[in-house]
Amino acid sequence: MRPLTDEETKTxxxxxxxxxxxxxxxxxxxxxxxxxxxxxxDRLYYMSDKILKLATNISRDKLVSVGTCFGKFTKTQKFxxxxxxxxxxxxxxxxxxxxxxxSEQSFLYGNHIMKSGLxxxxxxxxxxxxxxxxxxxDVPLGFGVAAKTTQECRKVDPMSIVVFHQADIGxxxxxxxxxx
Numbered sequence: 001m002r003p004l005t006d007e008e009t010k011t012x013x014x015x016x017x018x019x020x021x022x023x024x025x026x027x028x029x030x031x032x033x034x035x036x037x038x039x040x041x042d043r044l045y046y047m048s049d050k051i052l053k054l055a056t057n058i059s060r061d062k063l064v065s066v067g068t069c070f071g072k073f074t075k076t077q078k079f080x081x082x083x084x085x086x087x088x089x090x091x092x093x094x095x096x097x098x099x100x101x102x103s104e105q106s107f108l109y110g111n112h113i114m115k116s117g118l119x120x121x122x123x124x125x126x127x128x129x130x131x132x133x134x135x136x137x138d139v140p141l142g143f144g145v146a147a148k149t150t151q152e153c154r155k156v157d158p159m160s161i162v163v164f165h166q167a168d169i170g171x172x173x174x175x176x177x178x179x180x
Contacts, residue, residue: 015079086167107170115162145164
């Protein structure tokens with residue numbers, strides 16, 4: 001387990017800022033202690049300093065995971081967020097989308113969100129902006145990328161895609177054999 005390089009840190013923070021903006025500071029300096037990001041086997045883990053100190057007693061080849069997996073660096077050094085980061089992204093999300101109860105299941109099966117399934121959307125959401133998807137009962141379901149701006153969403157036909165699917169909590173069941 002090692003700290004991130006400057007390039008990895010920049011890539012990761014750019015991806016996180018798409019979803020939570022300047023609230024990244026709130027992930028690091030929390031009232032319950034200091035937290036950090038560490039890289040192990042191309043996966044990025046988020047953990048408290050206390051857990052980090054305990055994890056140093058375990059050899060790298062024996063360590064499977066520690067903390068919460070936030071995502072993975074691909075072979076081309078791009079950063080992909082995993083669904084396990086949802087609990088940390090949802091409270092700080094700048095842009096949110098709420099889906100109607102009838103469209104929740106479709107989203108949880110890995111489909112994009114259509115205009116007909118859109119309940120609400122945060123004002124001034126830009127196109128290709130990262131959004132966190134909630135049910136109408138404010139339960140975080142996943143995250144995605146806005147396909148249209150808030151103003152365009154009002155005018156498009158009901159079968160147009162308004163949010164591109166990125167990850168959802170249904171992945172726990174669909175990919176339970178391969179999820180690490």
